[in-house]
Each structure stands twice: as C-alpha cells, then as structure tokens.
Amino acid sequence: MKSELVDDYISAFDSEIQEKLQLMRNTILSVAPNVEEFISYKMPAYKLNGILVYFAGFKNHIGFYALPTGHKKFVKELSKYKTGKGSVQFPNNQDLPVELIKKMVEFRIKENLTKSS
Secondary structure, eight states: OOHHHHHHHHHTSOHHHHHHHHHHHHHHHHHOTTOEEEEETTEEEEESSSEEEEEEEOSSEEEEEOHHHHHHHTTTTTTTSEEOSSOEEEETTSOOOHHHHHHHHHHHHHHHHHHHO
C-alpha cells in the first residue's frame, strides 16, 4: 500500500476539500480495509481483485468513479447528482453521501470477488 502518495494527493488541496477527500478515503477503507491503495490516472485508486473505485478532488465537487457497473446499479440513488457513464459528482457544498458510497464500494467488492472466482 502506497498511502503516502494518497496523502500527498489530498494535501495538495485546500483544507475544506482535504476534509472531504479524507472522508471519502476513510469511507472506502472502512468497507474495504484490505484494498491496495495507489495513484492511477492522477487520482486515488483502490484495487481488490481488480479496480474497485477511484475518487478525485475538484474545486466544486468530489468525483467518485465506481466504474459503469457500480453506477448503473445505483442509478436511482445517484439521480440527484451530476453523473456520467462511470462517474458521479458530489458537490462540495453538500455533505458526502457516506452510506451510499459504502454501498457502492460493497457492491464493487462483491462484483470483483464474483468475477475472479
């Protein structure tokens, strides 16, 4: 695990955004404590039997990338956010939907474990 790289990534942002990024990181790790954490595509990435999720900080939002399957499964819950095929933007002026993020990470873990067995 190369957590110092993710620490460096998070520390490059203003303190308000750092708090949200750290909350995102802690939320992912609370559900998936055994993941490999690294930087990929210039953002924090998490791997367990393949890529689980990515996240990224931006001026106005936190991007969360649970790949197309993770977003398709939660399309109803994500409908109030700006989304793309495999991405969602959680606005920085709102609380992160921690429980939803946990469910999405849990879904991706099950999906990857099923795929690998």
